[in-house]
Structures are given as structure tokens and as C-alpha cells.
Amino acid sequence: METEAPALLHRARGGWITFPFFIAMGGLLALASGLSVNLITFLKDEFHFEDADAAKINNYVNGTLTFIPIIAAIIADSFVGCFSVICFSSVVSLLGVVMLLLSATVRHLRPPSCEKGSIFCKHPTPLQAALLYLGLALLSVGNGGTRFTLASMGADQLDSTKHQGIFFNWYLFTLYVANFVSVTLMVYVEEHLGWGWGFTIFTMANLVGLVVFLCGTRFYRFVTPNGSPFKSLACVIIAAIKKKKMPLSPQSGDYHHDGDGLNSPTPFFKFLNRAALKREEESSTKIVSPWKLCTVQQVEDLKRLIxxxxxxxxxxxxxxxxxxxxxxxxxxxxxxxxxxxxxxxxxxxxxxxxxxxxxxxxxxxxxxxxxxxxxxxxxxxxxxxxxxxxxxxxxxxxxxxxxxxxxxxxxxxxxxxxxxxxxxxxxxxxxxxxxxxxxxxxxxxxxxxxxxxxxxxxxxxxxxxxxxxxxxxxxxxxxxxxxxxxxxxxxxxxxxxxxxxxxxxxxxxxxxxxxxxxxxxxxxxxxxxxx
Missing domain, CATH: 1.20.1250.20 (MFS general substrate transporter like domains)
Incomplete structure (x- = not known):
């Protein structure tokens, strides 16, 4: 009975009860990152950047938002899991928004006001620019590290592919609604009520999103990472190259299975099958280097990606x-x-x-x-x-x-x-x-x-x-x-x-x-x- 309790607890967690927490956090964090919609205007009006410089900064922000999800996903898959990455990234994003709020509201942290297009407009000092860049970097890294990792963890709460597909539909729907609010309402707030009000709303959205997500912790299903999957792929390639001269065998017993329940590896990209093919000395020992012998499951995983x-x-x-x-x-x-x-x-x-x-x-x-x-x-x-x-x-x-x-x-x-x-x-x-x-x-x-x-x-x-x-x-x-x-x-x-x-x-x-x-x-x- 003691060994079954953890499994029962694992199955009891997850399900559609977790849906509101993921959707709420996804929407609020997407709203918090919505300042990038009008970022060029902020850089030009408040920090007096030239058009080209403002466009470059905007491109760096959007580029970071696009590439960070890959890094965050690799860390989540390989080492700490989705929950830790989401929490850490949310805190980083919150720090970034707070820095931008300070830049927008504290007079000494931005250049003095001037008439648009005037030659007398002063550029930001090194300290002002550094605080601005740091805030944008933290916001981009934090939000980029959360968006798709949150989607993956939300799908992990559901068992069927049908329900996971429904979850992705509504998760993306929420992100688009948040973008719609950013393009319309938040742009109006920034340009008519002031940047301070806009960044205050972004800060509150980030903070509330993090709190809502943490409130659902007791309902979540946690998937434990099993080490870097990319190492496994590299092992298959290296092992296959080392055994390139070995003849393939039609017998399932000649391949290393490690309890994966598979038969002989599939004929697709059959060169890779050698990575799971056992040498005579490898059949008689239990401890074999993963760079010399891989499981059929590892080989088939690489084939799926190909x-x-x-x-x-x-x-x-x-x-x-x-x-x-x-x-x-x-x-x-x-x-x-x-x-x-x-x-x-x-x-x-x-x-x-x-x-x-x-x-x-x-x-x-x-x-x-x-x-x-x-x-x-x-x-x-x-x-x-x-x-x-x-x-x-x-x-x-x-x-x-x-x-x-x-x-x-x-x-x-x-x-x-x-x-x-x-x-x-x-x-x-x-x-x-x-x-x-x-x-x-x-x-x-x-x-x-x-x-x-x-x-x-x-x-x-x-x-x-x-x-x-x-x-x-x-x-x-x-x-x-x-x-x-x-x-x-x-x-x-x-x-x-x-x-x-x-x-x-x-x-x-x-x-x-x-x-x-x-x-x-x-x-x-x-x-x-x-x-």
C-alpha cells in the first residue's frame, strides 16, 4: 500500500480543475508583455532615441521573446521541470516591469522632457540607458521563459490528446485576446493617461498572474525531468557511427531494450539502428556506456524528430x-x-x-x-x-x-x-x-x-x-x-x-x-x- 500511495496521488492531480490557473496566468503575463506593442513610441517620446535606434531595440526585445522559449524549454525538460522555470521567469519578468515603471515615473531616471523632434532633446545618460536596457532584458527573458513552458505544463495536466488540443486552442485564444487589449486599450492608456499608468497596469498584471498561478499549486501534476534529452540524441548518433560496420540483425533480442516494450527498431533511417545493436561483449555485461549502446526507444525518439x-x-x-x-x-x-x-x-x-x-x-x-x-x-x-x-x-x-x-x-x-x-x-x-x-x-x-x-x-x-x-x-x-x-x-x-x-x-x-x-x-x- 505504501508504494501505491504516490501513484494514486499523482493521478489525483491535474485535470480541468487546473485550467483556470493556466489561462489566467497566460493572459495576464501576455498583457504584461504588451508594452512591446508601443515600445518604439516610448523609446522615442520618453528617451529621445532616433528612429533607427528605437527600431533596433524593439527588434532585440522581440527577438529575445522569440528565442528564450527554446532555452527555457530545454532547461525545463532536462533539469528542473516546468513549475520552477515558470516561477523563476515570472519573478524575472516582474523585476523587469518594475524597472521600466521606475524609468517612466522617476524624473531622474529618464531624460528631461522636450518638444518632439527638437534638436535640444537630451539623450539618456549611461545610468538611465543601463536601467532601461536591464528592465527590457529582464522583461523579455522572463516573459519568453514563461509563455510556452506554461502551455506545456498546462497540457501535462490532461491525459487525452483531444483535451490537450482543446487546451491549446483556448490558451492561444487567451494570448490573442491579451494582445488585442494591448493594441487597443493599453495603447490608449499610455498615450492619453501617461506611461506611468500603463506600466503600473503591466506590473499589477504580472504580479496577479504569478499569485494566481501559485494558488493552484496543490492541484497541479508535476512531471519529473529525466535529464537532458539532447544528450540522448547525441548518444544515438555517436553510437551508430562507432558501429557503422556492424551488420544489422532482424532479431529483436539482438537490440538493447531496457524494458521499453518495443520490438526491433523500425526500418526508417535504419543506419541509426546500430546504436541499439549489442556487441557480444555488451550482451554479457549490465553496465555499458550510453555513448556505445543505446535503447531502441532512444533510437526511435530520434527518428520521430527527423x-x-x-x-x-x-x-x-x-x-x-x-x-x-x-x-x-x-x-x-x-x-x-x-x-x-x-x-x-x-x-x-x-x-x-x-x-x-x-x-x-x-x-x-x-x-x-x-x-x-x-x-x-x-x-x-x-x-x-x-x-x-x-x-x-x-x-x-x-x-x-x-x-x-x-x-x-x-x-x-x-x-x-x-x-x-x-x-x-x-x-x-x-x-x-x-x-x-x-x-x-x-x-x-x-x-x-x-x-x-x-x-x-x-x-x-x-x-x-x-x-x-x-x-x-x-x-x-x-x-x-x-x-x-x-x-x-x-x-x-x-x-x-x-x-x-x-x-x-x-x-x-x-x-x-x-x-x-x-x-x-x-x-x-x-x-x-x-x-
Missing amino acids: KIVPIWISGLILCIPIAVQMSYMILQGKTMDNRLNSHFKIPVASIHVCSLLATCVTISLLDRLVFPIWVKLAPTRPPTHLQRIGIGHVITIVSSIVAALVESKRLSQARSHDHKVVPMSLLWLAPQLAIVGVSEGFHFAGQVAFCYQEFPASFKNTATAVVALTVAGGFYSSNLVIDIVQRATAWLPNNINKGRLDNVYWLCSGIGALNLVFYLVCASSYKYHKS
């Missing part, structure tokens, strides 16, 4: 058209009429709300309406994650086509009127952004659920963070595409009214179409792992 790589590459390419649209959306908007009526102008950056709203609506409709109906009509063939991602590919191509058509019309208006501001409403950008949002509702949530389901158990936290790396790779690749276009054509001059941005969008449509073909080939040959 099978996922083509799907991951297609996801990276999928982000390129989206990144190009987002990069040039602001430049397009600045040349368009942003008046909603005679009394109100739409901030150009706020047009991004169309994408956020579309994603939120899409995720909720898929989870509450479309997928339940699908299951009722075809109970033996429920929708798969790869089908969902594939639909996202198609919709992304449609968004690029719409963007090309809208830009063609904008260019026609610009050339016929020969003005810096085109007599064309900013709302013309709304359809393409809404379509992008719908595509993200399909492919982004699908990628998170797919990676979590298909990655080996020892890589569960890394699995969700890999999606962030996909987005980062897509944005960096889009810069490469833009550089190539600028060198090879005259489509992207400094004045976009004199260029052919519509041709760039047509190029993105072509990239998306070729990538769709590549994805369909990969997805059709992919076989889901059976737990």
Missing part, C-alpha cells in the same frame, strides 16, 4: 508571406487615409486588431462549432492536426493574393493623384489582415498541438517552444527575401509609392503555393505516432 523536420520547415516557409505583409503594413498605412470620420483617426498600428480578432473568432468557432460538427458527421475520421495546418497554408496564400490586389489599387491611386497620402481608406488593409488572422487560427494552433503530440515524451516542453522558433525563422527568412528583391529588382525603393510592392505580394503567393505542394507531399507520407 520525421517532423520537413513539416517544421514548411511551417517556417509559411511564415514568410505573413512576415512580409506585417513588415510593410505600417508603411502602406502611413500613405493612406486613416480618418474614420471627421473627428477620429485610426492609429495605423491599431489596424493589426483585424488580424487578432479574426484569429480569436476562428479558434473559438473551430473548437466550439466546426470540429464538434465534424466529429458527429464523421466519427471515425476526426479532423487531424495536419489537415488543420494544411487549411492554414491555403488561407495564407489567399491573404497574399488579396494583399497584392489591394496594393495594386493603392499604387494606382498614388500615381494618379501624385500625393504622399493616397485618397484611399486605411480600412482597405483590413480584409488581408483578417484573412491572415483566420489562417493563424488554423495553422498556428494546429502546429502547437501537432508538435506536442508527436514529439517524444522527453521533449514535450521543447515541442511547443519549437513553434516560436518557426515564427522567428519565418521572420528572419522574410528579411532574406526582401534583401534579394531589393538587389534584383526595383520593386522596393525607399518610397513605396514609386515601387511595386504588389509584385512582392505576388511573389509571396508563389512561394506559398510551392510550399503548399511541399507540405502536402510531407503530410501525406507522415504517419502519426501511436502512444
Whole structure:
């Protein structure tokens, strides 16, 4: 009875009772990181940075938010587990927000006020700049270390892949809602009530999120890390190379199993099977170096990751058209009429709300309406994650086509009127952004659920963070595409009214179409792992 008690306690924890704690913390921390939405304005207005310097700092912040999840996931998987990483990262994020609050409210911690654009504006002193950079670094590292690790731990509380998929849907929905609040309400607070009020709200959101998360500790299921999974992968590769001349055996007993319950290793990438093939001297001893002999399970885990790589590459390419649209959306908007009526102008950056709203609506409709109906009509063939991602590919191509058509019309208006501001409403950008949002509702949530389901158990936290790396790779690749276009054509001059941005969008449509073909080939040959 004594040995069964811990197992019963382990099973008693977790479940949907933990859902509110993870959703609340995810939303509040996402809101706390929302200051990056209007960060360039803060740097220019309060610290008098030049445009280029402010943009670089903003890129560093967003880059850190994108790459830190991978590092946090590796630490969680290998050493301390999700709970410790989440708590530590939340405290780091809170310290960062507090430093930024001090920079915004304490007069001596920022340069003196001056008229915008004045040549007499003073730059920050080394101490002021150091405090600002430290606050931004802590916020970026802390929030980046929490976002996807929190998603992984939340999914660990549920047992079925169906329930885990539902959790990911609503977790991402919450993040998008928090981003929507940042783009609208928080931007208004910062620009009309003051940066001090804005950072105070961010600080309280971070603090309340951490408290709420800790309040649910007694309900959580904790997964103990089993050491670095990357060491295991390296062992398989090294062991296979050392035994490259050994002939493979069809007999299951010739391979090292260590109680994993598997038969002979699969024929896929059979070169790696040698890592689990026992030499004569290894069969007679119980202690063998892991760099010389691995289990069949370790070999199959590496193979699972190799099978996922083509799907991951297609996801990276999928982000390129989206990144190009987002990069040039602001430049397009600045040349368009942003008046909603005679009394109100739409901030150009706020047009991004169309994408956020579309994603939120899409995720909720898929989870509450479309997928339940699908299951009722075809109970033996429920929708798969790869089908969902594939639909996202198609919709992304449609968004690029719409963007090309809208830009063609904008260019026609610009050339016929020969003005810096085109007599064309900013709302013309709304359809393409809404379509992008719908595509993200399909492919982004699908990628998170797919990676979590298909990655080996020892890589569960890394699995969700890999999606962030996909987005980062897509944005960096889009810069490469833009550089190539600028060198090879005259489509992207400094004045976009004199260029052919519509041709760039047509190029993105072509990239998306070729990538769709590549994805369909990969997805059709992919076989889901059976737990």
C-alpha cells in the first residue's frame, strides 16, 4: 500500500480543475508583455532615441521573446521541470516591469522632457540607458521563459490528446485576446493617461498572474525531468557511427531494450539502428556506456524528430508571406487615409486588431462549432492536426493574393493623384489582415498541438517552444527575401509609392503555393505516432 500511495496521488492531480490557473496566468503575463506593442513610441517620446535606434531595440526585445522559449524549454525538460522555470521567469519578468515603471515615473531616471523632434532633446545618460536596457532584458527573458513552458505544463495536466488540443486552442485564444487589449486599450492608456499608468497596469498584471498561478499549486501534476534529452540524441548518433560496420540483425533480442516494450527498431533511417545493436561483449555485461549502446526507444525518439523536420520547415516557409505583409503594413498605412470620420483617426498600428480578432473568432468557432460538427458527421475520421495546418497554408496564400490586389489599387491611386497620402481608406488593409488572422487560427494552433503530440515524451516542453522558433525563422527568412528583391529588382525603393510592392505580394503567393505542394507531399507520407 505504501508504494501505491504516490501513484494514486499523482493521478489525483491535474485535470480541468487546473485550467483556470493556466489561462489566467497566460493572459495576464501576455498583457504584461504588451508594452512591446508601443515600445518604439516610448523609446522615442520618453528617451529621445532616433528612429533607427528605437527600431533596433524593439527588434532585440522581440527577438529575445522569440528565442528564450527554446532555452527555457530545454532547461525545463532536462533539469528542473516546468513549475520552477515558470516561477523563476515570472519573478524575472516582474523585476523587469518594475524597472521600466521606475524609468517612466522617476524624473531622474529618464531624460528631461522636450518638444518632439527638437534638436535640444537630451539623450539618456549611461545610468538611465543601463536601467532601461536591464528592465527590457529582464522583461523579455522572463516573459519568453514563461509563455510556452506554461502551455506545456498546462497540457501535462490532461491525459487525452483531444483535451490537450482543446487546451491549446483556448490558451492561444487567451494570448490573442491579451494582445488585442494591448493594441487597443493599453495603447490608449499610455498615450492619453501617461506611461506611468500603463506600466503600473503591466506590473499589477504580472504580479496577479504569478499569485494566481501559485494558488493552484496543490492541484497541479508535476512531471519529473529525466535529464537532458539532447544528450540522448547525441548518444544515438555517436553510437551508430562507432558501429557503422556492424551488420544489422532482424532479431529483436539482438537490440538493447531496457524494458521499453518495443520490438526491433523500425526500418526508417535504419543506419541509426546500430546504436541499439549489442556487441557480444555488451550482451554479457549490465553496465555499458550510453555513448556505445543505446535503447531502441532512444533510437526511435530520434527518428520521430527527423520525421517532423520537413513539416517544421514548411511551417517556417509559411511564415514568410505573413512576415512580409506585417513588415510593410505600417508603411502602406502611413500613405493612406486613416480618418474614420471627421473627428477620429485610426492609429495605423491599431489596424493589426483585424488580424487578432479574426484569429480569436476562428479558434473559438473551430473548437466550439466546426470540429464538434465534424466529429458527429464523421466519427471515425476526426479532423487531424495536419489537415488543420494544411487549411492554414491555403488561407495564407489567399491573404497574399488579396494583399497584392489591394496594393495594386493603392499604387494606382498614388500615381494618379501624385500625393504622399493616397485618397484611399486605411480600412482597405483590413480584409488581408483578417484573412491572415483566420489562417493563424488554423495553422498556428494546429502546429502547437501537432508538435506536442508527436514529439517524444522527453521533449514535450521543447515541442511547443519549437513553434516560436518557426515564427522567428519565418521572420528572419522574410528579411532574406526582401534583401534579394531589393538587389534584383526595383520593386522596393525607399518610397513605396514609386515601387511595386504588389509584385512582392505576388511573389509571396508563389512561394506559398510551392510550399503548399511541399507540405502536402510531407503530410501525406507522415504517419502519426501511436502512444
